[in-house]
Amino acid sequence: MARKIRFVEPAKLYKTIKEEIDQAYFEVMEKGDLIDRDQLKSFERNLADFVGTKYAVGLNSGYDALHMSLRAASVGEGDEVIVPAHTFVATCSAVVNVGATPVLVDVTKDFNINVDLIEEVITPRTKAIIPVHLSGWMADMPRVMEIASKHKLAIIEDACQSLGASIDGRGAGSWGLTGCWSFYPFKMLGGYGDGGAITTNDPEVAAFATRMRFNGEDRETGEYHGHGFTCLLDNLQAAFLDVKLRHLPHWIERRKQIAKRYYQGLSQIEDLLLPHYEKPGFDHVYQNYTLRSKQGNAFSDYLKEHGVEILTQFRKPYYKHEALGLVDRGFPETEALSREVCSLPMNAEIDDDEIEYVIEVVQSFYR
Numbered sequence: 129m130a131r132k133i134r135f136v137e138p139a140k141l142y143k144t145i146k147e148e149i150d151q152a153y154f155e156v157m158e159k160g161d162l163i164d165r166d167q168l169k170s171f172e173r174n175l176a177d178f179v180g181t182k183y184a185v186g187l188n189s190g191y192d193a194l195h196m197s198l199r200a201a202s203v204g205e206g207d208e209v210i211v212p213a214h215t216f217v218a219t220c221s222a223v224v225n226v227g228a229t230p231v232l233v234d235v236t237k238d239f240n241i242n243v244d245l246i247e248e249v250i251t252p253r254t255k256a257i258i259p260v261h262l263s264g265w266m267a268d269m270p271r272v273m274e275i276a277s278k279h280k281l282a283i284i285e286d287a288c289q290s291l292g293a294s295i296d297g298r299g300a301g302s303w304g305l306t307g308c309w310s311f312y313p314f315k316m317l318g319g320y321g322d323g324g325a326i327t328t329n330d331p332e333v334a335a336f337a338t339r340m341r342f343n344g345e346d347r348e349t350g351e352y353h354g355h356g357f358t359c360l361l362d363n364l365q366a367a368f369l370d371v372k373l374r375h376l377p378h379w380i381e382r383r384k385q386i387a388k389r390y391y392q393g394l395s396q397i398e399d400l401l402l403p404h405y406e407k408p409g410f411d412h413v414y415q416n417y418t419l420r421s422k423q424g425n426a427f428s429d430y431l432k433e434h435g436v437e438i439l440t441q442f443r444k445p446y447y448k449h450e451a452l453g454l455v456d457r458g459f460p461e462t463e464a465l466s467r468e469v470c471s472l473p474m475n476a477e478i479d480d481d482e483i484e485y486v487i488e489v490v491q492s493f494y495r
């Protein structure tokens with residue numbers, strides 16, 4: 129047993145697109161195009177087209193995208209924002225950092241917000257909902273949109289893990305006021321450093337984010353439109369992301385193929401809950417292949433001991449971290465899944481025989 133299966137291998141992926149990445153790098157360097165130049169504009173156009181929105185605005189991170197979206201929706205002091213109890217903490221921190229109160233809602237077996245539980249926490253102070261599309265699978269947006277329009281709430285999609293996912297052909301990040309994107313290196317579309325964006329169909333939101341990412345300045349007139357931030361997507365990262373975006377459709381196909389193979393190899397093990405859901409029209413792009421094993425740490429430790437790098441996000445739900453000062457109203461599904469989650473290696477660069485090895489290790493645990 130000398131095998132080691134990595135969770136992701138950015139250097140291996142780089143080798144497959146080295147010529148294009150290197151060319152993008154040299155072009156940026158030789159022209160000295162560092163801030164807000166053609167490469168950024170090109171990437172923004174291509175991202176908007178890919179998602180299916182009129183605009184995309186490049187930012188420094190997914191967190192910035194959430195933060196900027198909340199400000200664009202005028203969320204602040206005294207407002208409440210509904211967020212899932214199971215997500216990456218940034219979804220919630222962005223709400224706290226604009227002075228609003230996050231109101232947590234439990235998730236369902238697909239790891240996304242339980243839409244049946246949303247209306248009971250809506251109050252006159254509720255201003256927005258942030259549905260999160262976790263692991264490449266979208267929240268039930270038709271129903272979320274219905275609730276939002278009934279109660280006149282803004283929808284900010286945390287789509288950081290679901291670039292390319294869709295419902296009835298309509299892309300993640302094109303439903304709400306904004307879609308929020310992260311290009312953190314290990315996301316579906318990862319840069320070589322931090323990066324993010326919002327997508328939107330609203331010209332005023334796009335203009336707002338475009339100014340606020342650059343200290344509030346309208347770069348054509350020099351006028352400051354408000355106290356802003358410094359969170360512009362680097363031109364160099366945009367050039368890299370533009371190259372990688374062209375490859376994303378076939379990388380997604382590869383992820384789906386891997387998911388199918390995992391399903392074939394593991395679906396007969398009764399103890400496992402696999403991330404395959406029956407929902408007509410929903411398209412899963414498998415940012416993560418997160419399964420649930422009732423054996424919890426015994427299962428995940430066994431995989432690690434046999435050289436399979438896995439993620440167990442998150443054994444401790446974010447609202448249980450005392451320093452965050454959040455209200456734990458009891459979220460049974462989140463609690464249960466936190467003990468059981470385990471994400472298997474899932475990336476575009478992994479080889480078939482590595483997938484077979486992972487399947488073998490999981491099977492041997494249950495033997």
Ligand SMILES: *Cc1c(COP(=O)(O)O)cnc(C)c1O
Pocket residue numbers: 188189190191192215216218219260286288289309310311312322323324
């Ligand atoms: C990665 C991620 C974020 C934050 O993105 P950063 O670019 O790391 O700031 C927010 N929400 C979700 C669901 C994420 O996966």
